[in-house]
Amino acid sequence: MGFKHELSQAIQVTVSGETGHVKGRAEYTTMNNQYYIHYLAADGRGADGWFGEDELSPAKEDGLVKE
Template sequence: MSNFKFKLGAIVALTHSPETGEVIGRAEYTTTENNYLVRYRAGDGRQTEAWWGESAIRAAGEQPSDAAAAYVGEAAFVGEPLKACSPVRIVILDTLGDLNDILSKASPLPTA
């Protein structure tokens, strides 16, 4: 008897990125974790489908673990008028890292 964590049709999030999608397929194996075929919109806007191991996805709305990458959200650089720059997605790969250090090394976006 299989023990799948996610049902077909479940909405899941990728653990290390902000993308969410729908489980459209599942596979179980004798020697490795369950895998799920997820249809989602990639960060560049394309619709795509990919197989992900159970440890690489989580229920949508569930907080990522401390060890996982955290999606900070959309931000504009301080001092730039919001309408003059595009939002930026910031992904923290090391949750113990210093966000201010990362931002201080970033180049400002060109103004329109």
């Protein structure tokens, strides 16, 4: 199965609403695709982390989720 999100795509972490960009992605045989996201955390600091494909939504550059 292919990737749902592109490299450098603006992304929103669905559960928290934090926004960032896809910096990397990984494909596995036994689990869903993973994305390495650089995002602005709720406390205002920059953060990086791996998220499952089902935890992310596309976002506009202004941080609003696309409808």
